Amino acid sequence: MLASFDPVFPNPSLGGQTRRVRLSVEPSTNPDDYEFEHTIRVRFVETDGMNVVHHSNFLAYFEETRVAYLQHIGHPYTAWRDAGLESPVLESFVSYRRPLEFDDVMKVHLRLAAVTRATFQMAYLITADDSEAGTSVRATGVTVHGCTSGGRPTRLPAWLAELGRNLA
Amino acid sequence: MLASFDPVFPNPSLGGQTRRVRLSVEPSTNPDDYEFEHTIRVRFVETDGMNVVHHSNFLAYFEETRVAYLQHIGHPYTAWRDAGLESPVLESFVSYRRPLEFDDVMKVHLRLAAVTRATFQMAYLITADDSEAGTSVRATGVTVHGCTSGGRPTRLPAWLAELGRNLA
């Protein structure tokens, strides 16, 4: 779970301005490195013409798990929204390791992986059983989130900043 | 368009095995750095409860553009499939810079950015006009692809390897 992406992107097209990619987490492939687990069964609508889950749906699986995690820790996303907050995705990364098929039952493992003043990162690991190979890794990923109020960036909720301090 | 992500992920959970993240491209925010452009109008179904395009749909916009690009260069994806080839996504990265809204008309800029023996990478830049700010960057991204035949990894088509040699 160490920071592994080179975080500095010198970006000439922005007039020499240095831009940092916020994503700095490497998602582990070991379920024990994750604090939360959520089960999802693949819908037929999520498959594509290759007869496997279309790659865009993994972001929806991460999102469903994120919502379940926030409810689990007592800060459901509906409460964020009732308080006028949104948590937009700023960056996403997915590594597709092995396909998921229709009706597969996956476990999505989640870990709050990094928190800064304005952003937080979630890491994900998807595993599923296979009649031949046993449990195997299907995908890993990271999402980076900000926090907005009325469409404008705002500070993270205090409880989330606190969780971040405990990560260090 | 230089390789910018640190490509080496020492991965203890794989028994000390080193795993390389294949994604190595930084997508430029300058449209001039891209070789192909494709126009897409945002559908209402693609918006979410934040009243902006849901982040998972950017992967579908990249895909539609990739398909248009392959047709443009004379190697339509339907021909790949007729030849028994698929081109699964191995990794994806998206940086969401500014939201897209319903009915926005975006330009998706694409560049074939890297080719190895077994994989290729596409870089993307999405721009759209805004009545106030003029044209602005909405997102950048990268997808890494392999090539499979009958579900097994296979060599890239010769024309694609050739395109890769011209990138160097």
Added chain:
Amino acid sequence: MLASFDPVFPNPSLGGQTRRVRLSVEPSTNPDDYEFEHTIRVRFVETDGMNVVHHSNFLAYFEETRVAYLQHIGHPYTAWRDAGLESPVLESFVSYRRPLEFDDVMKVHLRLAAVTRATFQMAYLITADDSEAGTSVRATGVTVHGCTSGGRPTRLPAWLAELGRNLA
């Protein structure tokens, strides 16, 4: 384009109350019966594990065409929304006649088919070319819409009521 569904549903579970199905239009399979035409190319993400377009996407094709039609007649849906109006779907019907495949280019034909004080109906016909059979019918459908302001039913816009009078 005659009203063909029996509109009266005696509904015992509602305490004997009679409920009317609003949908009353039979969509023609003749393109000449439609006033507007919109072209859409099938995305790969829209296919499913049967290697054809998943049936839920036809509603998105109808919607995209409806939006294009409203713009065409000078009442873009963005203007509805700027005026605080929404046009929720109350009922939908689709007849799937022949599959659409990846990269197929379809024509979606649309006709404003019926207007009452509080609802309007759109009829749709999807056709596409086939190398063997020429142009063929892929689907027909109907959507029934209401009009809401702040989430509450409201009268249709005057121009739409006027269009309805011209249908009679």
Added chain:
Amino acid sequence: MLASFDPVFPNPSLGGQTRRVRLSVEPSTNPDDYEFEHTIRVRFVETDGMNVVHHSNFLAYFEETRVAYLQHIGHPYTAWRDAGLESPVLESFVSYRRPLEFDDVMKVHLRLAAVTRATFQMAYLITADDSEAGTSVRATGVTVHGCTSGGRPTRLPAWLAELGRNLA
């Protein structure tokens, strides 16, 4: 659950040929009229710019429930597919009664409603709780299915025909 749609569509555009709409079931709004129940929680990705579930997703909810039902009765759809059978949707009808919102927990009630030699119909009722109104009806719907083998229409499985005889 009586047949309520007028089944005869004289279709002049088909040269006077009469075409039957296969859909003949009125879905009841009483949960007691259904034999199976499945619970689904609304994902954020399923909401749209009206901040409610997009109407196309109801077909996915019906599908997920259909798959759960088939597993429940010992004929999982994966077994159909292993046997070379598919069950394409021929027609769909949805009546959207009251919106579903993000994180709502719905119950999808299903009933096998009609079986002919070549087709079968499923009826659906979606209910969900509301803090103010208690349980309320959100949608009803019907899907009509055929059975294909290698893309060609084929007879329904014997067990399904048998279930149909028990409906009469």
